[in-house]
Amino acid sequence: MKPLFTLQAIHDHLLAAYGPQGWWPADSVFEMMVGAILTQNTSWTNVEAAIANMKAAGLLDARAIAACNEDQLATAIRPSGYYNQKARKLKIFADFYLSHGGEPGLRALTSPRQMLLALHGIGPETADSMLLYALERPVFVIDAYTRRIFGRLGLTLPEASYHALQDYFHSSLPSSLELFKEYHALIVMHAKRHCRIRPVCVGCPLQDGCAHALESEAVNVQRSSECA
DNA sequence: GGCCAGGTGTAAA
DNA sequence: TTTACACATGGC
DSSP: OOOSSOHHHHHHHHHHHHOOOOOOOOSSHHHHHHHHHHTTTSOHHHHHHHHHHHHHTTOSSHHHHHHSOHHHHHHHTGGGSOHHHHHHHHHHHHHHHHHTTHHHHHHTOSSHHHHHHTSTTOOHHHHHHIIIIISOOOOOOOOHHHHHHHHHTTSSOTTOOHHHHHHHHHHHSOOOHHHHHHHHHHHHHHHHHHOSSSOOOTTOTTHHHHHHHHHOTTSOHHHHTSOO
8 A cells, every 4th residue: 555654754744743853852871771771661750759759768879779679679669660670680691791891881882673573572572772872783673662653643553573574674664773773762652652551632732644544445444443 | 441552581381 | 382371560
């Protein structure tokens, strides 16, 4: 089917609608990386509460995380959900962070993605979030929102793999750190406003795309009733 | 009270 | 190799 928009045009629509997002929201690079783990399948408001608890307990620090009792860490991050799992993940990540020389060491790695993916608890989305926002490598982050929005626009298949989607973005856009940072942030902003599972179409800046999708035979009835 | 949220690892088929 | 399922809190 004919694409509704180019990826660049969709970005431009979203930027015009929402303005620059300036992501990732955090006070430090380490906090970004912690946030990337805590936000796994979890709303950001819950993550904020967990990070506030970590700060209050003096635990938003790699050495403190590595040294603390895992149950103490789990208690602090309780609001983010999956707190036992995530406490273990944070300890594993903190050990990795320290053993590779902290932020400068991680920035200097030759294959940081491969090394992050080798860690328990870090999958492709978490690794790419860390690479893009903390280590400033131009990789496109694919999340559930990206899959939903571009699937509803008829540009991608629902069953496409993470890397198939990422290849699509990488091959369709110039490899730009700032573009990739902003685009992902705009996707999240847009999804929260207009592309929930239960859609809210009022004022959707991609509404022309929605209208087109409604007319397209390539978009099935269920999906076309939803807003991109 | 049920659904949903910026996933990942593991085990069974 | 694919498909379930566990992990868990808080907002709407």
